[in-house]
Amino acid sequence: MGFQPWSDPHKHPVYVALRAGENSYDNQHGQLDLGSFVLDLDEVRWATDIEPVDGDYDLPDYFEVAQDKRFRYYRTATIGHNTLVIDRQNQPLGAETEIIAWGGTDGLLMAIADLTAAYPDCQRVRRGVAVINDEQVLIVDELSPRKPVSIVWQMHTRATAAPGRTAVLTQADCDGKEKQLFVQMLEDDAPVFEVQPAAVSAGEPENEGVQKLVASYPNVDKPIRMAVLLSKQKGKTMPWPQLLDRPLWRWVESVGKQKASTKSRLFWTGKS
Numbered sequence: 048m049g050f051q052p053w054s055d056p057h058k059h060p061v062y063v064a065l066r067a068g069e070n071s072y073d074n075q076h077g078q079l080d081l082g083s084f085v086l087d088l089d090e091v092r093w094a095t096d097i098e099p100v101d102g103d104y105d106l107p108d109y110f111e112v113a114q115d116k117r118f119r120y121y122r123t124a125t126i127g128h129n130t131l132v133i134d135r136q137n138q139p140l141g142a143e144t145e146i147i148a149w150g151g152t153d154g155l156l157m158a159i160a161d162l163t164a165a166y167p168d169c170q171r172v173r174r175g176v177a178v179i180n181d182e183q184v185l186i187v188d189e190l191s192p193r194k195p196v197s198i199v200w201q202m203h204t205r206a207t208a209a210p211g212r213t214a215v216l217t218q219a220d221c222d223g224k225e226k227q228l229f230v231q232m233l234e235d236d237a238p239v240f241e242v243q244p245a246a247v248s249a250g251e252p253e254n255e256g257v258q259k260l261v262a263s264y265p266n267v268d269k270p271i272r273m274a275v276l277l278s279k280q281k282g283k284t285m286p287w288p289q290l291l292d293r294p295l296w297r298w299v300e301s302v303g304k305q306k307a308s309t310k311s312r313l314f315w316t317g318k319s
Contacts, residue, residue: 069142078123080127088184093228097127134197145160179288191270234273
């Protein structure tokens with residue numbers, strides 16, 4: 048599993064990483080993954096980034112960044128990450144995004160990324176992530192499309208997954224103890240989660256042991272909000288911070304540019 052945040056002396060059960068920055072022309076190891084996240088909770092990696100395997104770097108044109116050729120492969124393309132996929136297209140190479148606000152308290156930590164540049168068919172795209180009482184993680188996406196688009200919310204995992212409006216993930220921790228995670232759509236009109244393979248194209252190394260949760264919105268022609276709650280228990284913890292049910296601009300207004308604690312469970316990445 049590699050990095051294990053719970054082994055830190057300032058032990059916390061939740062760690063979230065959110066990707067912002069640039070899909071760089073200069074980075075030969077970069078991927079089109081703006082907005083992607085990784086989640087560790089209760090000593091288990093639930094939302095995972097697909098690691099390189101033997102044979103990846105030997106694929107044809109893998110290092111042809113300027114020609115966009117390397118991004119036809121699953122692990123480097125947008126579809127291979129825990130982010131939004133719009134109209135089944137890759138994010139553009141050269142897109143620059145940023146974390147526009149972050150901060151909070153030990154009871155409620157938040158960060159918001161403006162991902163608009165990564166999705167040219169939208170007027171605005173923002174992703175907010177909140178850690179609530181060291182117990183739950185809420186991911187909120189707000190999009191305003193320029194035209195009708197299809198949107199896919201996705202999360203890759205090595206856990207066994209049962210689909211549904213609330214998906215149930217099951218996975219053993221490092222000591223072999225079985226753990227569960229509930230992944231719940233909070234919006235009333237949200238679709239159910241499906242479980243799909245992390246299927247590669249011909250010639251690519253297989254993503255062994257990895258599958259993904261997918262929620263599909265086939266024809267979105269007006270602003271939309273998607274809220275996904277990830278937790279060891281089903282449903283919201285109480286008391287629930289009412290701020291989290293409000294638009295992301297309210298989150299931004301609340302936390303501003305105040306940096307979170309150095310002991311935070313939030314870790315925000317820039318260029319990759």
